[in-house]
Amino acid sequence: MEAVLVTGGAGFIGSHFVKRLLRADDIAKVTVLDALTYAGNVENLGEAFFDPRLTFVAGNILDTALVDTLISEHTLVVHFAAESHVDRSLLAGGPFVQTNVLGTQVLADAASRHGIQKFVHVSTDEVYGPLAEGSATEEDLLRPTVPYAASKAASDLVALSSFRTHGLPVCVTRSSNNYGPAQYPEKLIPRFVTRLIRGEKVTLHGRGQHVRNWLHVDDNCQGIELVMRAGVPGEVYNIGGGRDLTNHQLTGLLLGMCGADWDSVTYIPDRQANDIRYSMVWAKIADRLGYRPTHELEEELARTADWYRRHPERWAPLVRIPQPSAASPASPAVAVGG
Structure with a gap:
C-alpha cells in the first residue's frame, strides 16, 4: 500500500x-501540499476532500522543514506545484524561478534524504521550445524561450540531477496543453468560454496561427500515474495524444459551442515571444508503459464548456483577473500546464 505526497494537489491538473x-x-x-495561492482551490478536489485517506496541508514547497516532515511520511512524491502562466512570467519572472526551480530543489533534496521510492516531476512540452516542423523526442535539447518555460526546463534538470547525484528514482513527464473542467480562467479555453458565456468578445493574437496540442487533463493524469507506477528512474516521458489545432481553429470550435460567431473575436498584435508551434513525440510512454489517450476533443470541449456554464460561482468572481506587476508579482502558484 502506497502513501503519496502530491504537491499542488488543489490546482487544476x-x-x-x-x-x-x-x-x-x-x-x-494521499497528502496534498498546496499553498492555496490564486490558482489553487480546495473546491477542485470535490468529494475527494472528505475521503478519509486524504490529508490536506496548506503550505509552501519552499518551506524546508515542512517538506522534510511530509516526505518522511510517504513512499511516493508527485510534484505538480509550479508557477505556470506564461503571461505572468513575462511581467515578473522572479516568482517562477523561486517556486519552480528552488521549490523543486527543496523537494528533491528531502526525497533523497528519506529514500523515496519514486519522485515524479511534472513538466511541459514548452521546454523544447518552438518547432517550425517536426516533433521533439525525450532526447532532444531543451530550448525554452520564455521565463515560464525556462524555469520549468531548469526544474527538470534539477530533478534529474538528483537521480545522477543521489540515486533518487526520478521520472519527468512533459505534457502538451491540458484542458478540462475547473481550470483557472486565465488559461485560453476557460478564458474564452467564460467571456463568450457573458456575451463578451475574445481576443486572438496575430491571426490565431499559433499551434498547440490539446490534451484532456484525465489523459495526462493517466500518463502520470503510469509513470509513477512503472516509469524507469532517470527517464523522461512525453505525454501527448491530444489534437493539434491553431488558436484560430480552437476559437472556431469554442464559438460554436457557446452560440457565438466571429463577430465576437478581436484580433490584437501578437505578444512578445509567442512561440508559433509546439510538438512532441509520445511513442515512448505508449510503447513502454501502455499509455493510450481516450478522450475525444470535440466531445470533451463541449463538456468543459458546459461545466463552466453550470458553475458560474467558480469563475464569475474572477471575471476581472488582475495581472501581476513588477512591483507586485504573483505569489507562487500551484497549477501546471494548460
Whole structure:
C-alpha cells in the first residue's frame, strides 16, 4: 500500500490526479501540499476532500522543514506545484524561478534524504521550445524561450540531477496543453468560454496561427500515474495524444459551442515571444508503459464548456483577473500546464 505526497494537489491538473489516485485500491494515503495561492482551490478536489485517506496541508514547497516532515511520511512524491502562466512570467519572472526551480530543489533534496521510492516531476512540452516542423523526442535539447518555460526546463534538470547525484528514482513527464473542467480562467479555453458565456468578445493574437496540442487533463493524469507506477528512474516521458489545432481553429470550435460567431473575436498584435508551434513525440510512454489517450476533443470541449456554464460561482468572481506587476508579482502558484 502506497502513501503519496502530491504537491499542488488543489490546482487544476493536480486535483484531477488526486481524485484518480483515490479511486485506486492500493493507495493507503494521499497528502496534498498546496499553498492555496490564486490558482489553487480546495473546491477542485470535490468529494475527494472528505475521503478519509486524504490529508490536506496548506503550505509552501519552499518551506524546508515542512517538506522534510511530509516526505518522511510517504513512499511516493508527485510534484505538480509550479508557477505556470506564461503571461505572468513575462511581467515578473522572479516568482517562477523561486517556486519552480528552488521549490523543486527543496523537494528533491528531502526525497533523497528519506529514500523515496519514486519522485515524479511534472513538466511541459514548452521546454523544447518552438518547432517550425517536426516533433521533439525525450532526447532532444531543451530550448525554452520564455521565463515560464525556462524555469520549468531548469526544474527538470534539477530533478534529474538528483537521480545522477543521489540515486533518487526520478521520472519527468512533459505534457502538451491540458484542458478540462475547473481550470483557472486565465488559461485560453476557460478564458474564452467564460467571456463568450457573458456575451463578451475574445481576443486572438496575430491571426490565431499559433499551434498547440490539446490534451484532456484525465489523459495526462493517466500518463502520470503510469509513470509513477512503472516509469524507469532517470527517464523522461512525453505525454501527448491530444489534437493539434491553431488558436484560430480552437476559437472556431469554442464559438460554436457557446452560440457565438466571429463577430465576437478581436484580433490584437501578437505578444512578445509567442512561440508559433509546439510538438512532441509520445511513442515512448505508449510503447513502454501502455499509455493510450481516450478522450475525444470535440466531445470533451463541449463538456468543459458546459461545466463552466453550470458553475458560474467558480469563475464569475474572477471575471476581472488582475495581472501581476513588477512591483507586485504573483505569489507562487500551484497549477501546471494548460
